[in-house]
Amino acid sequence: MFRTIKNIGIKMVGGLLGWTESRSGVITFVQPILTHRVPRDAKWWYVFGSASLMFFSIQVVTGILLATMYVPSAAEAYSSLQYIDQQVPFGWMLRALHAWSSNAMILMVVIHMSQVFLHASFKFPRELMWMVGVLLLFCTLALAFTGQIMRWDQDAYWGLGIGAAIVDRVPMLGNQMRNVMLGGPYIGGATLSRFFALHVFVLPGLTIGLIGAHMALILKNGISEMPKPGMVVDPKTYVAQYEERIKKTGVAFMPDAAQRDMVFCGLMLIIVGLLAAYLGPVGPNGIPNPTIIDANPRPDYAFLWIFTAMALMPPQIETAVLLIAPPIVVLALLGLPLISNRGERAPSRRPGAVIAYVLIATALGTLTWLGVVSAWSPVMDAWTSMPTPPQYLVGRTPLEMQGALVLQHSQCRNCHSLGGQGGLRGPNLDNVGSRKSWDQLVRQVQQGGGNMPAYGKNLSSAETTAVVAFMTTLRNSGAPESNIPGAMERQSSPDQAPKAVASEAGK
Amino acid sequence: MPNAFRNIAALLGVIVAAACVGACGKISSTDPAENIVLTTQQLAMKNYAQNCSACHGANGVNGAARQLADANYLASVGREALINITTNGVSGGFCPGSGPASLAQWDAKQVADFVDGMLEAWGKNGVALSIPWSVKLAPAGNASNGQAVYAATCQSCHGAPNFKGVTGAGSVTDPNYLRLITDQGLRTAILFGRPERGMPGWSGPFPHQAADRKLSSQEISDVVAFLRSTASQKQ
Numbered sequence A: 001m002f003r004t005i006k007n008i009g010i011k012m013v014g015g016l017l018g019w020t021e022s023r024s025g026v027i028t029f030v031q032p033i034l035t036h037r038v039p040r041d042a043k044w045w046y047v048f049g050s051a052s053l054m055f056f057s058i059q060v061v062t063g064i065l066l067a068t069m070y071v072p073s074a075a076e077a078y079s080s081l082q083y084i085d086q087q088v089p090f091g092w093m094l095r096a097l098h099a100w101s102s103n104a105m106i107l108m109v110v111i112h113m114s115q116v117f118l119h120a121s122f123k124f125p126r127e128l129m130w131m132v133g134v135l136l137l138f139c140t141l142a143l144a145f146t147g148q149i150m151r152w153d154q155d156a157y158w159g160l161g162i163g164a165a166i167v168d169r170v171p172m173l174g175n176q177m178r179n180v181m182l183g184g185p186y187i188g189g190a191t192l193s194r195f196f197a198l199h200v201f202v203l204p205g206l207t208i209g210l211i212g213a214h215m216a217l218i219l220k221n222g223i224s225e226m227p228k229p230g231m232v233v234d235p236k237t238y239v240a241q242y243e244e245r246i247k248k249t250g251v252a253f254m255p256d257a258a259q260r261d262m263v264f265c266g267l268m269l270i271i272v273g274l275l276a277a278y279l280g281p282v283g284p285n286g287i288p289n290p291t292i293i294d295a296n297p298r299p300d301y302a303f304l305w306i307f308t309a310m311a312l313m314p315p316q317i318e319t320a321v322l323l324i325a326p327p328i329v330v331l332a333l334l335g336l337p338l339i340s341n342r343g344e345r346a347p348s349r350r351p352g353a354v355i356a357y358v359l360i361a362t363a364l365g366t367l368t369w370l371g372v373v374s375a376w377s378p379v380m381d382a383w384t385s386m387p388t389p390p391q392y393l394v395g396r397t398p399l400e401m402q403g404a405l406v407l408q409h410s411q412c413r414n415c416h417s418l419g420g421q422g423g424l425r426g427p428n429l430d431n432v433g434s435r436k437s438w439d440q441l442v443r444q445v446q447q448g449g450g451n452m453p454a455y456g457k458n459l460s461s462a463e464t465t466a467v468v469a470f471m472t473t474l475r476n477s478g479a480p481e482s483n484i485p486g487a488m489e490r491q492s493s494p495d496q497a498p499k500a501v502a503s504e505a506g507k
Numbered sequence B: 001m002p003n004a005f006r007n008i009a010a011l012l013g014v015i016v017a018a019a020c021v022g023a024c025g026k027i028s029s030t031d032p033a034e035n036i037v038l039t040t041q042q043l044a045m046k047n048y049a050q051n052c053s054a055c056h057g058a059n060g061v062n063g064a065a066r067q068l069a070d071a072n073y074l075a076s077v078g079r080e081a082l083i084n085i086t087t088n089g090v091s092g093g094f095c096p097g098s099g100p101a102s103l104a105q106w107d108a109k110q111v112a113d114f115v116d117g118m119l120e121a122w123g124k125n126g127v128a129l130s131i132p133w134s135v136k137l138a139p140a141g142n143a144s145n146g147q148a149v150y151a152a153t154c155q156s157c158h159g160a161p162n163f164k165g166v167t168g169a170g171s172v173t174d175p176n177y178l179r180l181i182t183d184q185g186l187r188t189a190i191l192f193g194r195p196e197r198g199m200p201g202w203s204g205p206f207p208h209q210a211a212d213r214k215l216s217s218q219e220i221s222d223v224v225a226f227l228r229s230t231a232s233q234k235q
Helices: A002-024 A026-035 A048-067 A077-086 A091-118 A127-150 A154-168 A174-182 A189-221 A238-249 A253-279 A301-312 A315-339 A351-373 A398-409 A438-447 A461-472 A498-506 B002-028 B040-051 B071-077 B079-088 B108-122 B143-153 B175-180 B183-192 B217-234
Strands: none
Touching (some): A002 A026, A026 A253, A077 A091, A091 A351, A127 A154, A127 A315, A398 A461, A398 B175, B183 B217
């Protein structure tokens, strides 16, 4: 009985496949793709491209689902995101997956590209694959940037504002280009529609086309072998030699190489799934209202290094760098395989390339980390939300306690940290009492200096006295007071010191 | 080939299981999308941490400013005055308030919810003191009586009226200190003390005094008047 059913089943499936094949030729088309031979040594280094493709597929699926609920209008985008997060069952998970898978896709693309660069896989005959890959990198970043705009929150608003300001600096055409980008001179409803069209139609279409080209080129040229020192690429002989080696030692893509891809993709999927489930969707942050001045907009991770570079760059060179650097980067990336398409592939024989890679990676990593910390930017809510460390209040006099209040109330901590909490713009105040004397502290508070504004006009003499009295109590515990050059004995008020009494009397 | 399929099937199983674990973990923990509705008390504590904890201390204790996690203090001040302070801040003091005119821009309902949440968290079983908290309801003070009360109950920690140093609990007749604190601030400090810093309130016990020595409303007013008089003498 069971056997008959099974036989009928096999016959039906076989018949269906045969029917489809005879009319479309799909199996004849797909089979060589699945079984094309790849180098035997192409192991775990080669999984990152597949992982990028998988995350792109996830983006397409989750993106289509999100597009069924997202309202791309300036008035309703923000609330439609809140609706997806809060009302739609597992809507928050959908948004979280889309966001985390986007981060993962960028990461995979960058690792894939690093591997190709370090192994010099872009050399003959794979120059065009690298160039298409570079275009795919730009598409990925453009998708990430336009996707960030879809959140239509403060980050999106200010991100657009900065993008528009950059475009505006192009000589002659700047204003027109900005109008095209924003759909008018200002950020408004037309802007969101434009970026929605880019994010949902133009860029994904372009990406799919480029992925197709990238894959066709893989089938045409084969994937590169692991580089071996001494195995030199010579355009005259390479193709024949490669074909011969692959015929001798190559393995079929399916299942040998594909298995490894699937294991890695599965692992990545689990990690992204867990990140999405535990950390949730990204944004939307505050509502996009330019009149809210205590906004603290930050770009997404992929663009933090640009944010840092812009923040730390001297203003005089900004325009020059903005207009000159991007074309150079684009040309250098695209032109790389044309400049160097033969010779050694092994990293050990290409020290220049390795050093260049390490330098670029270190620079981007450092700029990104600085962007996360953004020490140049004050922590705007430190003065109300970060308690004065309790140990700094033990045994203090009433005046010093008032000084602690002045320190919070005058927002000193937005730039100066206490107990590891607060801004990083100015030096921390944990042991300021051992660094500066009473008079130096009064001078610094009243006149500012070294990037610090003067508070002389904002603080009464009593407030200054109190905050200085409090700060003189902040010392390295254990450092004997008499050993600190320039530091004065802890005192409650200047009218204890003869000098200060004289100046009070003088007023 | 069947091996490959088995591996793939196993992998899919692991992925689905992990996704389920993640999703379930999500539902039972705090939701990043904040679609869990906070209780009045939770919301008040969140707003407290964001807007008040810098001066009043984490969890309402051990800050530079008055301890708010004090049921008797909250009961004595009363809901109405707490709403007023939360809205407008302390006039002449550092507390900026969170009302419509402030940076936080809370409306009347948000302020009331905050105060109710705070009373729920810290004000349970609080007993209002028989002595009025507000200086507006306090009797007028007499500075020379105040000097005697000061000498008896304050001086052993805070020093003689002309002492300006930092030993003991530190001077309270320092003119700079007196310029930064209001009469209400002084009255509150004497009435409730700073329990977390070892300063007794109106009911003592005061060093070198009988254990049942307590201050009256009049005596507190007198001490405040006396402290003020030391500052005006100075200037």
